[in-house]
Amino acid sequence: MSSWFQVFSKTSAYLLGLVWVLPLLYAFWAAFHPPEYATQFSLTAPLTMENFASAWEQAPFFRYMLNTIVITTLILVSQLFLCTLAGYALAREKFAGRGFAFALVLTQLMVMPEVLIVENYRTLAGLELVDTYLGVGLPYLASAFGIFLLRQTFKTVPQELEDAARVEGLSGLGIIWKVFVPLAFPTYLAFSLVSVSYHWNNFLWPLVVTNTEASRPLTVGMAIFGAPESGVDWSVISAGTLIAIGPLLILFLIFQKRFIQSFMHAGIK
């Protein structure tokens, strides 16, 4: 269309992009400047690393990070394993009750574990799993979304490939492992990314089910660290935020092409 439309469109694109990274830019500003400049902007503001030091002193970020990594990994590994088996069964096996089983699975797409925090909390308390990694992970170990995605992908695998593998003497699980899993690699990657970013950021359930540093992930740790009740100190909170999101942010910046492309190529559409 007319060129002013192009210009307008471009400008708004960049403006919106700027707005979208504004919180991150501010976090950098506040974290690297003395507290007096947390709410005031001046080109002459001196730089400092002190906020990082005091943030690091005030919360055990290292432990939180470790907890988050362990929880995220535990969930991911279990999800990949369980969803592969279930996805294969639903995609390639014919059996009475398949529709019913699939419907059972799909329920979780709607009834997310977040809705059931109260009852699931009671279950975990009964199992004495409150404040453990396993407790944080349990409601998420099987993912309807993962089963659904893998079922869709496995369905597209030609029957001939499966038959050929069978002729070569591969067993049931062998076929899944040698034929289906490699073919579905992009799906696995995409699902892993969704899963990791979801559980890295998950807050409500971990808040409910963790009590101590033994299992508390970064999100909950940050919520306690930055709770407005204690009087907001944006410099230290920003420094803490950067420490907390740093690893994921760096990974993301390095692999962002891969990251975004695997989302796109996985057929989540």
Add this chain to the structure above:
Amino acid sequence: MKKLTKCLSTVGIASILGLSSAASAATDLTMYYPVAVGGSLTKVVDGMVDKFEAENPDINVNAIYAGNYNDARVKALAALQSGSPAQLSVMFSIDIHALRNLEAIVAFDDLVSNDSEKKWLNSFYPALMENGKADGKTWGIPFQRSTIVMYYNKDMFRAAGLDPEKPPTTWEEFASMGKKLVKKDSNGAVQQWGAMIPSTGYPYWMFGALTKQNSEVLMNQEGTETYFDKPGVVAALEYWQDLGNKHGIMPKGMIEWGTLRQNFLDQKTAIMWHSTGNLTTVKNKASFDFGVAKLPGNKELGSPTGGGNFYIFKKSSAEEKKAAFKFVKFMTSSEQSAHWSKSTGYMGVGPGAYETETLKAYVKTFPPAAVARDQLTHATAELSTHEAGRVRKYLDDAIQAALTGQLSAKEALTDAQKQAKSILRRY
């Protein structure tokens, strides 16, 4: 499946190992602790715990910092229910009824065994004990306690032609001085406010000050009745509304609890009402000359006490209870209380604390440190009832509805009273 089981059990074992590293001969205590004001509080507590452990090598105290008061209570109760260890906790002084209803805590009277301990039990300011007593027994020992005080910017007082050593002492003075402290730019936009009273976070607490100043209380000692709709209470809320609407010394609508301190430090307001727990942070960060004073009064002076008490849980062995008792006694001793007060701004819990060298010297160089204590003579109990969470919410909602102009003070408080009454009828 095998892989998974293996993985799960590895994680399980790892977490068990992580939890039980302490030696077995000593008594292990787990204490849940809320961090509600001032982020560096945990360091002070840790330091005091270390000192206690050095003096008592046979007792280990593991402090768990569990977020705000509400989180700490939920987490401590959860730990009790799920069988994880928890022998004591600092929780809201006003949780006493809920904790007793759950049969979670023991009375300190039952742990006292000799005269010196009895003396210790009577060594606290009576005003701080009000929220800790029920049925003639003491269930909570004051520790992280505060009142609301008035922080004011002396530089601004001078600039406005006011005497920086004479902060307002009555509601009228508060409004009239406030007006002189408001500064507007050429467009009429306010650059500097006269005063701010926070209305998020703990609005019911701030309101407790205004009602006490109007010679009213919000509930009975048993926590079974509330008096939200009494005329004096309504008038107190109307005064709060007027500060924004009529006198224009305060922004209309909500004032955020968490960011208020920053507003004061950024010199956007000349006066703020806030917890004494902020004192040390304000002292360290203020770039101007500031003062601290008792809240202004109307019919009388007044502020509610606030903050956290020590509780000892029922579900622990006799030996653990004894160790926990020893620890509480240590933490609330005059020496430690004085150290705690100096480091944080929270008040010393008994007269003894203010007679120590530490606090005597501190108060001499920094008189604001004694304001909270001086105000204790005018203090009242913080709102504490059965169903405390809900009743507080009803009052909070009413205050916010009135301050944002959704309802009149009378309508809002009548509603809240009705709701509170209906929820309390079971008790």
Add this chain to the structure above:
Amino acid sequence: MFSRFNLKAWLLLLPALSFLIAFTHWPTLKTIWRSFTWAKSDVAPSQFVGVENYQILVDDPIFWKVIENNFWYALGTVPTSIALAIIMALWVNSKIHCTSLLRLAFFTPTILPMITVANIWLFFYSPNIGLFNQLLGLVGIEGPNWLGDPDIALSSLMVMTVWKEAGFFMIFYLAALQTLSPDLFDAAKLEGASTWRIFRKITFPLLMPTTLFVLINAILNAFKLVDHLFILTKGGPNNESNLLLYYIYETAFSFLDSYYAATLTVVMLATLALIALVQIFVLDRRIHYR
């Protein structure tokens, strides 16, 4: 033969299904049961009380407020997020400069935990000292009390939600756009069709399956995304920004009333079931389930 197949399939399904049943279906049933019981405290035994909890619910003004808020929250965030996501995807997919940088910018909120950035948004929204009002002050406007004004608080939360979601949804649109054949557009351009016309007649219809997928996700988010409430408003002022899931959390974990929390949860479950039914019967089921 058939029964052997049957056993294998069920064995494959068993681990996943048992977790799903233990943490989705079983707690759902227990929640429904609990909503018909009550006990004075957690240490007292519970008793069957029929629909009493539901009577309390009907008389609870806060309940109706959160339902209303959740409705507006969904209505405010879902279409906006989707529209923005489409526009972003079109931009990033077009040939303007620095598309990868733009893509990165739009996608950043996805990897930032809501709960940590909420504190930074608290600064943006803060009256007197906050960024938004400082900027407005530069042009002589006295900004509102973003989180404290009952008429604005919920909208302020919505803005942050849209910020969080749009970039995530953009990726799905981007994926869909890249599968569309460029020939289609070239042909349309040759015929002199306007940009808007091409979008309306070709692009948007072809993106329909993606839109449905995103739509469902956005609606679900409108019910489960409450992290920022913990930092920004706690549902205030006077419940003007309170949402159903946050109220459930408050009821269960602040008021320690798991029975009423269960009753509220049943309402949530019913709403989700309703959405599921609409999805299955009104929207084209082939698109989602193939």
